[in-house]
Every structure is written in C-alpha cells, then in structure tokens.
Amino acid sequence: MNRVIIPLDVPSVSDALALVDRLGDEADFYKVGFELYTRGGLEVVRELVSRDKRVFLDIKLHDIPNTVARAVEAASDLGVDLLTLHASGGQRMMAAAAEARSGHLKLLGVTVLTSMNKDEMASVWGRKISSVRDEAFRLANLGKEAGLDGIVSSALEASWIRQKIGPSFLIVTPGIRPAGSSSDDQNRVATPREAVRNGADFLVIGRPITKADDPSAAFAAVLKEIEKA
Numbered sequence: 001m002n003r004v005i006i007p008l009d010v011p012s013v014s015d016a017l018a019l020v021d022r023l024g025d026e027a028d029f030y031k032v033g034f035e036l037y038t039r040g041g042l043e044v045v046r047e048l049v050s051r052d053k054r055v056f057l058d059i060k061l062h063d064i065p066n067t068v069a070r071a072v073e074a075a076s077d078l079g080v081d082l083l084t085l086h087a088s089g090g091q092r093m094m095a096a097a098a099e100a101r102s103g104h105l106k107l108l109g110v111t112v113l114t115s116m117n118k119d120e121m122a123s124v125w126g127r128k129i130s131s132v133r134d135e136a137f138r139l140a141n142l143g144k145e146a147g148l149d150g151i152v153s154s155a156l157e158a159s160w161i162r163q164k165i166g167p168s169f170l171i172v173t174p175g176i177r178p179a180g181s182s183s184d185d186q187n188r189v190a191t192p193r194e195a196v197r198n199g200a201d202f203l204v205i206g207r208p209i210t211k212a213d214d215p216s217a218a219f220a221a222v223l224k225e226i227e228k229a
C-alpha cells in the first residue's frame with residue numbers, strides 16, 4: 001500500500017477511467033473531487049471500488065448535522081476510504097459525521113482553504129485574524145475533539161501541525177512537486193520527501209504524474225523518492 005493519492009481532475013468518467021488504466025496496478029488510491037463527482041462521480045467511485053482501488057471523495061461537506069451524517073452513511077456504504085468535511089461546520093456536525101461513519105471510511109476536516117487570506121477570514125467571521133496558521137490549528141483541534149480522523153493541510157505546515165496535534169491523526173497534503181517539476185498554479189509546494197519528513201501520511205500528487213509523458217514512470221519515481229525519505 002503506497003501513500004500517494006492521485007486526483008482524477010478530469011471532466012468525464014471515460015477520461016478518469018482511461019487515466020486509471022494508464023497508471024496500472026501500482027496506483028491504487030484516487031481522489032474524486034467536485035468536478036468529476038458532478039459529472040458522473042458515483043459511477044467512477046463504484047468502478048474504482050470494484051477494481052479494488054481506494055477512493056478519497058473530496059466533496060467538502062458542510063450542512064446541518066443530520067444531513068451530513070446521512071451523507072457520511074452513504075459514503076460508507078459506497079466503500080469510500082477518505083471523505084472531507086468543513087471543520088467550520090461545527091463540532092456537532094463533525095461529531096454526527098464521526099458517529100455515522102462505518103467500514104473503513106475515515107473523515108478529514110478541511111480547516112482553512114488555501115485560497116483564503118486573513119482579510120477574507122476576518123470579513124466572514126467578523127473578527128480580526130492574527131494568524132491563519134493558528135486558526136487552521138484551532139479548527140483541526142476541534143475536529144480531533146469531535147472524532148474526525150485527520151485533516152488536509154499544506155505540506156509546509158504539516159510538521160508544525162504534527163508536533164502540536166500528536167501522532168494518531170492523519171495529515172493529507174496536496175501541493176506536492178518532485179524536485180525539478182513545474183509548480184503549475186500551486187504557490188507553496190514541497191517535494192514528496194519533504195512532505196513525508198514533515199509528517200504527512202498521504203500525499204495528493206496530480207499533474208506531475210498525470211501530465212507526464214509517461215505517467216506510470218513518473219508515479220514510480222515518486223514512490224522511490226518516498227521510500228528513500
């Protein structure tokens with residue numbers, strides 16, 4: 001079992017399954033986000049599960065506790081492995097989600113979206129924000145207390161969070177770029193080796209693998225780098 005999750009950031013079910021075919025047996029963990037989910041995600045999720053792939057359903061739930069709990073039940077029944085929900089939905093929402101999960105489903109809290117800055121947060125929450133990082137940690141901790149299994153975090157902040165939150169909490173990091181590869185539209189990137197050393201359990205790595213001339217060779221190179229870390 002490897003710790004690389006490949007996002008299926010493609011617009012159709014057939015594109016998604018073609019990519020999975022191209023990557024072969026070694027790649028066994030895929031992320032399905034909003035775009036693909038809305039275009040036929042259920043079919044993709046079912047197909048991935050039937051091929052014994054692990055699935056990270058990244059649909060960032062945020063609703064009243066009962067509604068989120070029912071969605072978590074549905075994701076558990078589908079056989080999903082990781083599911084995201086917004087920690088800002090509150091402790092009762094997260095606790096209801098934690099209570100409703102079954103099978104091997106693990107719940108990840110989204111703390112502060114990387115697109116947010118202090119001013120935007122202050123306008124949404126109606127108070128001055130002195131540190132985005134402290135707010136992210138505060139929300140991560142609320143999630144932990146409510147029974148979530150982990151969070152999504154930048155690889156650069158992972159080591160700070162890992163130290164503060166302890167070992168038994170999953171940290172999943174996007175924004176990973178092997179040395180020498182393009183950072184695309186990501187601002188603050190880390191290499192696979194840095195992410196693992198910083199305490200990440202799973203690494204979401206998209207374009208460096210999916211847009212490579214030979215995606216399975218790019219994937220194998222990333223695995224090798226992680227092994228060495």
Ligand code: C5P
Pocket residue numbers: 007009033113114152174175176184186204205206207208
């Ligand atoms: O291609 P790339 O490696 O940049 O893909 C990263 C994936 O992780 C994308 O699906 C993106 O939406 C997701 N993600 C991210 N940054 C976050 C949260 C999710 O890049 N803060």
